Amino acid sequence: MAKAEYSVLGTSIPRMGGVERVAGAGIYGIDLVLPDAVRGGVLRSQYAHATIKSIDTSEAESLPGVYAVVTAEDAPDVKYGRTSNDRYMLARGKVRYMGDPVAAVAADSEATLKKALKKIKVEYEPLPVVLDAEAAMKADAPALHEEIPLPANLPKDTRVKNVCGYSTLHVGDPDRAMAEADLVVEETYETKMVHPQYLEPRIAATRHEADGRLTVWVNAQAPFGVRSEVSKLLKIPISGIRVLVTEIGGGFGGKATGTHSSAGLEPICALLAIKAKKPVMMVLDKAEETVSTTVRAPVKVWIQTGVNKDGTIVARKAKLIFDAGAYSGFGALAGSRCTQMLAGWYRTPNAHVDGYIVYTNKQVCGPVRGPGGPQAAFPVESHMDSIAAKLGMDPVEFRLKNIPKPGERIAGVPKLRDVSLGETIRVAAEKIGWGKVKLEKNQGVGIATGSWIEGSGPGGGAVVKINEDGTAAVLIGKVDYGTAPRFGIPMIVAEELGIPTDDVTVLNVDTDASPWDAGTVGSRSTLVAGNAARLAAIDARNQLLRMAAKQLEASSDDLEIKDRQIRVKGTPVKALALAAVATAAHNEIGEVIGRGYFDSKAVEAEEKEKGSSPPFTSHAAIVEVDPDTGNVKILKYVAVHDVGFVIHPQAVEGQIEGATAMSIGQALCEQVLFDDKGKTLNPTFVDYLMPTWNMIPKIETVLIKGYPGAGPYGTKGAGEIGCVPPPAAIANAICNAVGVRLTSLPLSPENVLRAIREQKGVEP
């Protein structure tokens, strides 16, 4: 289909900049060399909860080679936050988790820096620590943020503590429907904290320029967010700050929300540079990264579903306790998404869900790839299998029975346009050999589905400039970390301008030059920047055609650009070189500059009327469980996705495989562990177990077609949804293999074996 209609779209061009990466060229944040720069580092709290009595920096300051020491005293008394301003860049009076920044140093070397950090004397008065979100809600729990009021939307009689966000969903009459249901199934589930563990260390570098402006280098997904937060926290006008993005070696949402993600690293770096009167470069090491930066939040879920004997879902009730960590961060937003998803993506006429987003003395929640998604899908999709088992129904059949129809609603989507969920289930079942594959002892098959929002959020712009040789330079606000800027964007611009993709350059973000953008998050790169770049390219094309029309004595409507030529459609001999027209433009309209804007509001309005078509997915797995050790081996894995139109098949498959592998890590082994004082026990890669390649199966990805989305040419977001089904798909396969339902992640050997033994103990 793509081949006939388009010249570039639908092919898998080599990733722009791919060779440099594979060859190890020094292009990442840590490779940055600023002349005369000194090293910056952060002193972090040694208590998970304490008041700061005093900080004495005098000894550190007097060390030779130390250029600056900063504490909260050096910064304006300003807090930051997304849903609630509850956080200082450097702790003021109180610390709330062991990664909380307390002071920072700029020094001439790593060694001096370490020494100086040790010489800062902080007197703490320890406070009681609360690490469990459910316990934090109770009356006797220590208060983490006395000054922050409870959410205004909390129901009147709720008696809770430390709640920083509340989200709820109500449809129909769930009480009545539940009472009338033939069967009610009720379960509880739990997921644990995981860290996104991108390999590339996070950096921040700042130079106070001669003209008084600040230049800040970051490897962040949301450079404009960094700019506005640095501006706010240091009381420097936006115009006084320029943020430049380096190449990014992985972020997975962990580098996504302004300075939240880094626990204030960028403003701290700026503060140091101003005080030290020297450029300052900061690099976090892995252990520091794990204890201080944003994570995927742990959750506890109670879920109840009423069904009729024939397998029709009639009601869903659920309660979510979402552990935001020490500050609200992205918690309320991810927690709210999680709340919505607990109502499921099947037809559910009656539902009620309460989501409490709660402070604890731990790392802060960030928008980690599919924020809230896996935490909701693990309970929802495990629960679907439990219900099917109670009904004596096949899990695939049970799911198919409850597929919503076009025009109906699911949580978070008021009106569906077309629904690919059923097709993804059928294809996944077929590819895994559902009901057909012969399973040996201790082997099992499982399926789980998922959906994801295309994401609401601000729009974004793009600029396409045509150089005098007919090549194009593209400015967008999205950064590249394996996403659209070096795959889809150049392809879209090339397609619309009739030039080869090699003729298109996409610039990395410079907040002085690039269009503003909310950040490379929410599976929105192609949706926002892709739509905008397409419109900008069309705008540029129209300008070029108008100029050529005069010379070719034709109407611009009859012209096209092909092979770097502007020509009359159907009469290829009447043609002008694109370069000649672009050069001539200098004396007519100036440089040809196309402008485009993705109008998020307009799309929302249209979807409200006509409905929307969210991406759906089904994953299926065959696993083998070792009954002696509890080890789970994935033997076969199928990921079926509807991502709408596919611009670059390999890139989309890469996103899906990457997201699936990341989520398999959370399913099988990943977890940030704490002692009872709130100290992270496994901050480095020796102890924080990411899956190695031998744990990841070959992921067979199938992209189904025919359900266009809101992106350019009908694409849908593809970066996050692959994270949604894996934990449930694997848990369901384990249950099928050995008959135990695991309700807590990770599905680690110890947890699996414990469950098997407990079950054996019960059965005589």
Added chain:
Amino acid sequence: MDYFEPKTIREAVSLLARYGEKAKVIAGGTDVLVDMKFKEEPSCLVNIKRIPALSYIREDDGFLRVGTLTPIREIETSSLVRQKLPLLWEAAHQFASLQIRNTATIGGNVCRASPSGEMLAPLLVLEASAVARFSRGEKKLPFGELFLGPGQTLLGSKGLLTEIEIALPPERSGSVYLKHAVRGAMDIAMVGVAVLLTPDAGGKKAKDVRIGLGAVAPTPIRAKSAEKALRGKAMARAVVEEAARRAAADAKPITDHRASAEYRRWIVEALTRKGLAQAWKAATGKEVDR
């Protein structure tokens, strides 16, 4: 920090005598460099990699001698080891990653004395000896006595390991090394079990059984009561299961962030059962009797 590259064993030993507790020997550095980054820098580093002729694998009249600087990868690829000491080969093969195996030395693994050290339980059941040099001369330290606790050996701060001496086990013996870790490869053992089993002439009974356990006590240990339960017995399923239970009781594991003590015991039991069956099969070609 003082840094030395002695060219002879004697020079190295005299540096250790001079600096005592302050000195740190560095061989492959895969443990030492990590410690230097995350813990303290020693005030004196003695790099023994420049001492010639300490990397070798030699057969010598019923013994296999392995020089302290022999990389794990050399052990893994040595046909001599594969043939005569399959147990050691197996442990080397499951050790870390190729990159680490190329760098890490057997001597470093022994001297690090980590309870989970891959080579330790196998060397323990092989009843190997550590040949060490002190300023007063050479000592031969049996593995059964070598380990005092995590990171602590009879070498103290002044001894330099030079060689591992391993008596070759009887031709008809069978052995196996089983490692359990969450990730399998590239992960620290939660439990390691080494089994060396020699059948009697009739191939019915276990004449000699040695079971070594890693990562379940402050040092690698022998599962003595399990060994006793099997010695001289016909290898039947019930006997093996009883021995496995005893091995679990012999273990003294702790609960930490990798696993609970209880889980480690379950694994000791499972791996001992499996290890005994596999070693028996390797020795006799037969399954354990039902």
